[in-house]
Amino acid sequence: MILNQATDYAFRAVLYLSLLQPGEIVEAKVISESQNIPLRFLLKILRSLARVGIVKSYQGVGGGYSLGKKPADITLRDVLEAVEGPIRINKCLIDPDYCNKQATPHCPVHCVLASIQQTISQEFDRYNFEQLKEYAKQYSK
Amino acid sequence: MILNQATDYAFRAVLYLSLLQPGEIVEAKVISESQNIPLRFLLKILRSLARVGIVKSYQGVGGGYSLGKKPADITLRDVLEAVEGPIRINKCLIDPDYCNKQATPHCPVHCVLASIQQTISQEFDRYNFEQLKEYAKQYSK
DNA sequence: ATAAACTATACTTAATCAGTATTGTTTAAT
DNA sequence: ATTAAACAATACTGATTAAGTATAGTTTAT
Numbered sequence: 182m183i184l185n186q187a188t189d190y191a192f193r194a195v196l197y198l199s200l201l202q203p204g205e206i207v208e209a210k211v212i213s214e215s216q217n218i219p220l221r222f223l224l225k226i227l228r229s230l231a232r233v234g235i236v237k238s239y240q241g242v243g244g245g246y247s248l249g250k251k252p253a254d255i256t257l258r259d260v261l262e263a264v265e266g267p268i269r270i271n272k273c274l275i276d277p278d279y280c281n282k283q284a285t286p287h288c289p290v291h292c293v294l295a296s297i298q299q300t301i302s303q304e305f306d307r308y309n310f311e312q313l314k315e316y317a318k319q320y321s322k
Numbered sequence: 323m324i325l326n327q328a329t330d331y332a333f334r335a336v337l338y339l340s341l342l343q344p345g346e347i348v349e350a351k352v353i354s355e356s357q358n359i360p361l362r363f364l365l366k367i368l369r370s371l372a373r374v375g376i377v378k379s380y381q382g383v384g385g386g387y388s389l390g391k392k393p394a395d396i397t398l399r400d401v402l403e404a405v406e407g408p409i410r411i412n413k414c415l416i417d418p419d420y421c422n423k424q425a426t427p428h429c430p431v432h433c434v435l436a437s438i439q440q441t442i443s444q445e446f447d448r449y450n451f452e453q454l455k456e457y458a459k460q461y462s463k
Numbered sequence: 464a465t466a467a468a469c470t471a472t473a474c475t476t477a478a479t480c481a482g483t484a485t486t487g488t489t490t491a492a493t
Numbered sequence: 494a495t496t497a498a499a500c501a502a503t504a505c506t507g508a509t510t511a512a513g514t515a516t517a518g519t520t521t522a523t
Contacts, residue, residue: 183324183411183442184435186481192431208499222482228501241490244499257434270324289457290333293398293449294325301324304441308434316430327512349468363513369470382521385468 188264190218191226195260198236199252199310200317208245226264233263252314258305268305270298329405331359332367336401339377340393340451341458349386367405374404393455399446409446411439 193216201207209227213220227246230236237249248255262268269275271294334357342348350368354361368387371377378390389396403409410416412435 182413185479186413189412189414189431196431210499219482221484224500225482225502231500238500239490240488240498240500242496242498243491244489246500257438268324271330272323272327273330287461289454289461290330290337292457293454297398297445297449300445301442304438308438313430313434316433320428320430326510351468360513362515365469366471366513372469379469380521381467381469381519383465383467384522385520387469 184261185265187222187226187229188261190216190223191230191260191264192257194218194223194226195230195235195248195255195310196313196317198246198248199255199314201248203251204247206239206243206245206247212246229263230260233259235259235263252310255310256306257308258302261305268298268302270294270301274298325402326406328363328367328370329402331357331364332371332401332405333398335359335364335367336371336376336389336396336451337454337458339387339389340396340455342389344392345388347380347384347386347388353387370404371401374400376400376404393451396451397447398449399443402446409439409443411435411442415439 194212197212197216198207209224210220212218213223218226227236227238231238231246231249234249235255236246238244238246258268271291273288273291274295335353338353338357339348350365351361353359354364357364359367368377368379372379372387372390375390376396377387379385379387399409412432414429414432415436
């Protein structure tokens, strides 16, 4: 499986925030209940998203979370990488020492995988939350 | 990580067989030593590949493995799926019951992920072992 | 009959995943 | 100033998966 559970939850949480009024703040509990995401786990995920500015967090009474950027400026890749770190399809693409042939730079498999990895990254970059928002509105009609 | 270790080994094993004379048989031990793959683990991987005809296995004395098809007829996706099963980017794309919103068919996230999954599958299908073979020959020059 | 190869299944160890618990910090309202 | 409602940080836990190993069996050329 390429995406883990946390990323799946993150997509839905960010979509939820995208559908609110710009700047609107809601508590994690509201997102959790609306999207059926375990609260504590969601809080952890939201922290990862806050770290890179995808959401803004507000502490204290009346606090919560709002979207940190315009939905159009948040791609699936942004969210994915905030939660899981950089997209990687194979270990040899991160750490050349990992390759048990010690041959990464002149390995045909490596080269092709590097190209595929780039395509996959671009693919997750193609979709932003403004688009998802539109989809969501259509479905709800 | 999208690919697991077994798939990485499988790619390299199939490439190794692709570079032999058509129909040429080698023992697993030779592949294992050449590619630095643990022998027993490789045997298991080769069984997965044999099951779908990517390699042919020969038992008994003088046995071993040969490529089961022309390199041009084996894609990265074929090998990947022989080892790991079908490419899946998210659980909700396999099992609708899995979705904790019970909303898969009209979930915008689901729809977009389904499309991305298809692109990724196609991407792994774009490369076959005839191409990798050519790359490998160039590198060795 | 033997030994060199693969087959099948089960086991083991380590890493990662998914989620929980605990303790601490911030802040609006009283 | 105190309180309580929110988030923050870190550490822990149990389940699953990954990676590899072990054991016992089958096939086949010599």
